[in-house]
Amino acid sequence: MNSRCAACKYLRRRCPPDCIFSPYFPSNNPQRFESIHRIYGASNIGKILQQILPHLRAEAVESMYYEAQCRLADPVYGCVKIIYQLNQNIHHVHNQLANIQAQIAFYNAQMHGNNQIQNAELPAFVGFNNSLADQGNAFPHPAPPPSIRPPWPM
Numbered sequence: 001m002n003s004r005c006a007a008c009k010y011l012r013r014r015c016p017p018d019c020i021f022s023p024y025f026p027s028n029n030p031q032r033f034e035s036i037h038r039i040y041g042a043s044n045i046g047k048i049l050q051q052i053l054p055h056l057r058a059e060a061v062e063s064m065y066y067e068a069q070c071r072l073a074d075p076v077y078g079c080v081k082i083i084y085q086l087n088q089n090i091h092h093v094h095n096q097l098a099n100i101q102a103q104i105a106f107y108n109a110q111m112h113g114n115n116q117i118q119n120a121e122l123p124a125f126v127g128f129n130n131s132l133a134d135q136g137n138a139f140p141h142p143a144p145p146p147s148i149r150p151p152w153p154m
């Protein structure tokens with residue numbers, strides 16, 4: 001009748017009524033605790049949970065589980081690799097957006113009869129195979145804002 005939570009079952013101990021693990025590690029999902037335990041260690045998981053307000057613990061466990069899964073899949077980089085890839089994606093999309101905005105500005109200026117731009121060459125658009133755009137780069141491509149840059153050089 002007295003069913004232990006996955007953490008206590010894994011640690012082969014009695015599961016007290018106020019077990020800090022039991023709300024987040026149900027007995028029907030032993031793999032979840034195993035993964036986190038392999039990366040953080042049981043006592044660290046307990047310490048982390050004790051330092052967090054109860055209503056935030058479920059999210060903390062989710063985060064630890066995700067990080068543990070990533071670390072087990074990629075022991076060198078863990079979730080940093082995914083963060084880096086997503087930052088690369090953001091950087092790429094920012095460049096595409098800058099290119100599109102430059103094209104829109106160029107064609108808008110042409111439509112409104114701006115002679116200076118009308119006589120100018122179509123700027124080279126990075127990432128676009130545009131036969132008209134092989135001269136210069138009239139529109140600078142803004143770098144992504146610092147807030148989305150990773151702390152390491154890109």
Ligand SMILES: [Zn+2]
Nearest residue numbers: 005008015019
């Ligand atoms: Zn327990």
